[in-house]
Amino acid sequence: MKIIADSAIPFLRGVLEPFAEVEYLPGTAISAADVRNADALVIRTRTRCDEKLLADSRVKLIATATIGFDHIDTAWCAAHGIEVTTAAGCNARGVLQWVGAALVHLSRTQGWQPAERTLGIVGVGHVGSLVKAYAEGWGFRVVCCDPPREERERCGFRTLEEVAREADILTFHTPLDASTRHMADSRLFGLMKPGAILINSSRGEVVDGEALLRSGLGWALDVWEHEPHLDPALLENALLATPHIAGYSEQGKANATAMSVASLARRFGLPLEGWYPPQAAPARRRPISWQELCRTIGGAYDIASESRSLKERPGDFESMRDHYAYRREYF
Ligand SMILES: NC(=O)c1ccc[n+]([C@@H]2O[C@H](COP(=O)([O-])OP(=O)(O)OC[C@H]3O[C@@H](n4cnc5c(N)ncnc54)[C@H](O)[C@@H]3O)[C@@H](O)[C@H]2O)c1
Numbered sequence: 001m002k003i004i005a006d007s008a009i010p011f012l013r014g015v016l017e018p019f020a021e022v023e024y025l026p027g028t029a030i031s032a033a034d035v036r037n038a039d040a041l042v043i044r045t046r047t048r049c050d051e052k053l054l055a056d057s058r059v060k061l062i063a064t065a066t067i068g069f070d071h072i073d074t075a076w077c078a079a080h081g082i083e084v085t086t087a088a089g090c091n092a093r094g095v096l097q098w099v100g101a102a103l104v105h106l107s108r109t110q111g112w113q114p115a116e117r118t119l120g121i122v123g124v125g126h127v128g129s130l131v132k133a134y135a136e137g138w139g140f141r142v143v144c145c146d147p148p149r150e151e152r153e154r155c156g157f158r159t160l161e162e163v164a165r166e167a168d169i170l171t172f173h174t175p176l177d178a179s180t181r182h183m184a185d186s187r188l189f190g191l192m193k194p195g196a197i198l199i200n201s202s203r204g205e206v207v208d209g210e211a212l213l214r215s216g217l218g219w220a221l222d223v224w225e226h227e228p229h230l231d232p233a234l235l236e237n238a239l240l241a242t243p244h245i246a247g248y249s250e251q252g253k254a255n256a257t258a259m260s261v262a263s264l265a266r267r268f269g270l271p272l273e274g275w276y277p278p279q280a281a282p283a284r285r286r287p288i289s290w291q292e293l294c295r296t297i298g299g300a301y302d303i304a305s306e307s308r309s310l311k312e313r314p315g316d317f318e319s320m321r322d323h324y325a326y327r328r329e330y331f
């Protein structure tokens, strides 16, 4: 059996070698020639998996060590018998920590307290649910929009327009698909309060960047249209700008690798069920008050200095990601 794996997936080396030939390649460099004789791929968001890559291959499984899977043509894969698995929820707490750090930074620089702000959440899945629970605990008034969940569960969520009108801060946690591409556009921005802030840590294409520039809103972005080629004006004027690392926690990466290994174990009958990277420190999970968050977040994650680095060296977008010191989750 042959497996092609993205060389930037941590904790993976040595795990599959007893059972397969494993070739590690940079995600952006994985080509049709590389995958031709592969049975499985273990990838990240940097490998576009479509007909062009896969048509001549014998690949049976693609395990992406990420939550998002918009880099995979799932319809083409399904039609050609290729199973796709994702690492659902793996790094949701990393994104929660990033959102927490962003909110603390904004409250300090703009001089408000959570009780004075309404936080709108668009997409209330693994990430959005955590943000909702913690933000309510921190004292924000929270309003949510998630039409697919509302349809299924009747949980009292609001429409996108209602949430946009009410929010002082609007944060996006949806997948990227046909229903969400540019869902944040000039029409939506026109409904928002003057001076409101948009936070995006989902996918860059969920927000129309050109319209955002003209919106009069403030913005804090982890994800960008056309990564790694950022719009200079969007970057320069961002309240916070980070290089798509919201989910880059040590535990999130360990979860992602473990979930990918579990997919391979199940699909190919490898004796690796329940495997988890032994070197990854376990997460400590507990509630954290706004006061404690404000006191401790700087020591765990200095989002403002990361933002300054990206603004000074936007050309380093991918290398900042590749050499990231994965953050420790602590709440
Ligand atoms: N920046 C990062 O590092 C990072 C890390 C993890 C995930 N992400 C992105 O965040 C996304 C969300 O992650 P998740 O784990 O919460 O995913 P999830 O699938 O658990 O939740 C997504 C939620 O969005 C809802 N949704 C779908 N279409 C919608 C629409 N049109 N309007 C409103 N809500 C809609 C779904 O019903 C679901 O509840 C991922 O798809 C990924 O693209 C980014």
Ligand SMILES: O=C(O)[C@H](O)[C@H](O)COP(=O)(O)O
Residues within 6 Å of the ligand: 044, 045, 046, 065, 066, 067, 068, 069, 091, 244, 245, 246, 247, 248, 321
């Ligand atoms: O979807 C996800 O899980 C995130 O966007 C993820 O953090 C991106 O990670 P990468 O592809 O850089 O490993």
